[in-house]
Amino acid sequence: MSSPLIIDGRAIADKILGDCKARSAQLSAPRGRSPGLAVVLVGENPASRAYVRSKDKTCRELGFHSVKEELPEGTLQADLLALIARLNADARVDGILVQSPLPAPLDEGAVVRAIDPTKDVDGFHPLNVAKLALSDLSGFVPCTPLGCQRLLLEAGVEVAGAHVVVLGRSLIVGKSLALLLMQKGPGADATVTVAHSRSRDLRAITRSADVIVAAIGRANSLRADDVRDGAVVIDVGINRVDDPTDKRGYRLVGDVDFAGVAPKCRAITPVPGGVGPMTIAMLMANTLKSFAQRAV
Ligand code: NAP
Numbered sequence: 001m002s003s004p005l006i007i008d009g010r011a012i013a014d015k016i017l018g019d020c021k022a023r024s025a026q027l028s029a030p031r032g033r034s035p036g037l038a039v040v041l042v043g044e045n046p047a048s049r050a051y052v053r054s055k056d057k058t059c060r061e062l063g064f065h066s067v068k069e070e071l072p073e074g075t076l077q078a079d080l081l082a083l084i085a086r087l088n089a090d091a092r093v094d095g096i097l098v099q100s101p102l103p104a105p106l107d108e109g110a111v112v113r114a115i116d117p118t119k120d121v122d123g124f125h126p127l128n129v130a131k132l133a134l135s136d137l138s139g140f141v142p143c144t145p146l147g148c149q150r151l152l153l154e155a156g157v158e159v160a161g162a163h164v165v166v167l168g169r170s171l172i173v174g175k176s177l178a179l180l181l182m183q184k185g186p187g188a189d190a191t192v193t194v195a196h197s198r199s200r201d202l203r204a205i206t207r208s209a210d211v212i213v214a215a216i217g218r219a220n221s222l223r224a225d226d227v228r229d230g231a232v233v234i235d236v237g238i239n240r241v242d243d244p245t246d247k248r249g250y251r252l253v254g255d256v257d258f259a260g261v262a263p264k265c266r267a268i269t270p271v272p273g274g275v276g277p278m279t280i281a282m283l284m285a286n287t288l289k290s291f292a293q294r295a296v
Pocket of ligand 1: 128154166167168169172173174176195196197198199202215216217218221236237239276279
């Protein structure tokens with residue numbers, strides 16, 4: 001096999017962010033304001049803090065209005081809902097994102113349902129999930145699946161008619177990506193199989209795939225023998241593995257045994273630098289979409 005295309009998610013994300021910045025400047029002038037994104041963080045989870053920081057930084061780079069709401073561990077559900085109500089009513093805010101996971105005993109489902117669906121740029125509100133299922137393009141699609149679809153498009157991978165195997169059935173990734181890729185239209189029309197921890201004979205399923213998307217959450221889950229020659233592999237996983245040579249004491253890897261799988265692939269995404277940067281880029285794109293849909 002010739003060497004695989006390593007899909008550069010960072011470069012594609014940078015291009016999308018550049019387009020968002022230009023379009024935002026155009027739309028902002030007549031409105032007298034720029035798109036606004038509010039990110040709500042509850043507690044001290046270090047990974048969540050890092051995600052929130054990077055979302056805030058990207059907002060600022062694009063000239064978006066960025067609101068960072070940090071609440072202490074132990075915040076009451078009623079206080080969190082009151083904050084959401086305030087952000088729903090804030091005309092400078094087009095997108096609201098509550099960083100997951102919320103500390104117990106906060107009820108994440110109730111919080112998501114409290115967000116105005118027209119500001120739900122994460123796409124987790126039941127109305128937006130229903131719109132995705134109904135192929136109603138006015139809604140918001142979760143950012144990671146949207147990023148996977150866009151990566152495939154930008155890398156020139158035709159999914160129409162192809163067999164795409166999605167490993168994982170969470171709403172945040174697997175289930176939403178399956179709904180997206182089975183729609184009619186550009187970047188879709190795929191034959192989708194969704195597999196999960198109860199799937200039997202997984203190797204036979206993945207070996208029949210033209211495209212595999214791994215969203216499992218366990219390092220080295222997809223190995224060379226699981227993939228047929230010429231497949232395209234998108235690795236959504238973000239897993240910490242101990243690495244004493246790294247100053248943090250760990251490094252991030254995906255769900256795919258990259259060294260073993262890559263030589264068999266036509267194209268593959270690395271971790272880091274694949275799906276991760278696309279998730280933030282699509283969050284900005286969704287915020288801009290919300291801004292554009294609002295009356296001038
Ligand atoms: P999740 O909610 O834990 O879902 C994992 C899914 O994988 C479940 O559906 C589970 O099946 C399935 N699974 C577990 N073991 C399996 C196996 N051996 N074979 C096949 N399927 C298996 O995780 P998630 O939120 O979807 O995230 C998945 C991964 O993506 C994580 O590493 C996460 O950090 C990463 N992620 C990355 C981004 C990004 O921006 N790059 C964004 C979101 C998530 P059951 O349903 O049967 O339990």
